[in-house]
Amino acid sequence: MQELVLDQPGRTVGEELEHGAAQAETRREFEERLVECGPLAYRVARGVLRNTADAEDVAQEAMLRAYRQFDRLRDRTRFRAWLVRIAFRLALDRLRSGKRRELRDTLWSQPEYHPPAANAEDIAASNEFQAHLEDALAELPEKLRLVLLLAAMEGHTIDEIAGTLGISAGTVKSRIFYARRQLAEKLRCHANTIKTR
Amino acid sequence: MPCKHYKDALIEAAAGGGELQGDLRAHLGGCAECRAAFEQERSLVASIDAGLHLTANPEVPTSLLPRVRAQLNDLSASRRSWVPAWAALAAMAALVLAVVAVRGLRQDAPGQNPQSGAFAHADLPAKIPAVAAGAPPQTNSGQRMNKHRLPAKIQASASIEHLPVLLPAGQKAAFDAWLDGLRRGKMKANDLLAQKSDLPLQDLQISPLDLSPIEMKPLANVSGESPSQGGDARR
Numbered sequence: 001m002q003e004l005v006l007d008q009p010g011r012t013v014g015e016e017l018e019h020g021a022a023q024a025e026t027r028r029e030f031e032e033r034l035v036e037c038g039p040l041a042y043r044v045a046r047g048v049l050r051n052t053a054d055a056e057d058v059a060q061e062a063m064l065r066a067y068r069q070f071d072r073l074r075d076r077t078r079f080r081a082w083l084v085r086i087a088f089r090l091a092l093d094r095l096r097s098g099k100r101r102e103l104r105d106t107l108w109s110q111p112e113y114h115p116p117a118a119n120a121e122d123i124a125a126s127n128e129f130q131a132h133l134e135d136a137l138a139e140l141p142e143k144l145r146l147v148l149l150l151a152a153m154e155g156h157t158i159d160e161i162a163g164t165l166g167i168s169a170g171t172v173k174s175r176i177f178y179a180r181r182q183l184a185e186k187l188r189c190h191a192n193t194i195k196t197r
Numbered sequence: 198m199p200c201k202h203y204k205d206a207l208i209e210a211a212a213g214g215g216e217l218q219g220d221l222r223a224h225l226g227g228c229a230e231c232r233a234a235f236e237q238e239r240s241l242v243a244s245i246d247a248g249l250h251l252t253a254n255p256e257v258p259t260s261l262l263p264r265v266r267a268q269l270n271d272l273s274a275s276r277r278s279w280v281p282a283w284a285a286l287a288a289m290a291a292l293v294l295a296v297v298a299v300r301g302l303r304q305d306a307p308g309q310n311p312q313s314g315a316f317a318h319a320d321l322p323a324k325i326p327a328v329a330a331g332a333p334p335q336t337n338s339g340q341r342m343n344k345h346r347l348p349a350k351i352q353a354s355a356s357i358e359h360l361p362v363l364l365p366a367g368q369k370a371a372f373d374a375w376l377d378g379l380r381r382g383k384m385k386a387n388d389l390l391a392q393k394s395d396l397p398l399q400d401l402q403i404s405p406l407d408l409s410p411i412e413m414k415p416l417a418n419v420s421g422e423s424p425s426q427g428g429d430a431r432r
């Protein structure tokens with residue numbers, strides 16, 4: 001004998017229609033913000049992971065997570081900061097998992113962007129420096145790294161970064177300063193070193 | 198090599214990127230080596246900034262947003278993926294409604310003792326214990342059947358929605374999907390009932406009620422008058 005359970009539907013038709021309309025509105029609003037903030041999520045992930053494929057996966061996952069929890073975000077003006085944090089956190093998790101570390105290193109040995117340079121030696125030197133910079137960036141503390149990445153992104157002022165991360169402008173400036181100084185310490189050996197007499 | 202006393206100040210000034218301050222500025226004016234070291238450090242920081250700009254502003258793949266939209270669509274579709282299972286559930290629902298109908302017909306049958314019908318109906322809540330507090334009270338199963346005969350789709354859907362039904366354990370989600378189709382107007386409750394009522398209900402096994410035959414005994418003190426005659430006589 002099959003066990004039967006009593007089903008007592010909770011929503012009326014009117015409530016269901018309202019629910020459907022609300023979902024459609026949520027989707028529309030989310031897609032508007034996606035166009036604006038999706039590239040930012042990708043760039044944050046790319047800055048952490050240094051790999052296009054991984055960054056795209058992480059950005060996609062971040063946006064889906066944001067969509068699933070979009071209703072819980074009461075202040076929609078905080079969406080940008082919220083998505084950045086999700087993407088940054090997911091990218092760090094992906095980085096730590098190390099499952100694709102080998103593939104990422106292989107891909108990274110072939111940089112996608114080649115800045116114009118005078119000759120082959122300059123190109124080689126530039127790519128080498130870039131690789132060292134990426135390594136040094138990966139070793140920075142998380143707080144410094146995120147601020148530095150956001151500061152390096154086009155169109156981000158100190159105040160915008162402060163608003164995005166929910167910290168003061170002074171803290172942003174301080175973190176940028178310490179991050180640059182630490183990078184300089186790590187990379188000085190790859191440039192002309194400062195020796196003291 | 199720069200002077201040891203100014204080394205840290207040089208590095209911090211280069212990393213800060215701002216204007217040089219008093220003492221350091223004056224020193225650099227008179228110390229060529231510190232000035233050269235400061236320029237090197239500033240060059241290093243500029244290289245770092247340029248490298249960071251490259252790292253932080255990669256070209257966004259054109260496939261990113263379409264991929265996300267496709268995922269969002271899949272996400273929405275997955276919430277409706279139960280719909281293909283509606284057919285089996287519709288049969289189940291028809292079965293349940295048929296049981297309710299049979300019970301209702303038995304209770305509403307003419308010539309029955311009204312008290313026995315009342316007793317039969319009184320048994321129903323005991324067998325369906327979990328009726329929600331907000332549900333309208335069902336005082337007569339015939340009234341419930343009348344609701345199914347409402348012509349408008351919305352009315353029919355609404356009446357179906359307020360009916361407590363018995364479902365196989367674990368099938369609630371699929372039944373909800375069927376209801377979802379009903380609400381979206383993809384199907385009508387009345388059509389469903391009409392369509393599915395033609396199916397042989399092989400699984401429906403109703404044991405015949407064990408009723409003892411009614412024994413008709415003449416009343417001892419009645420002289421054989423018809424009830425109407427008796428009534429007229431009393432009036």
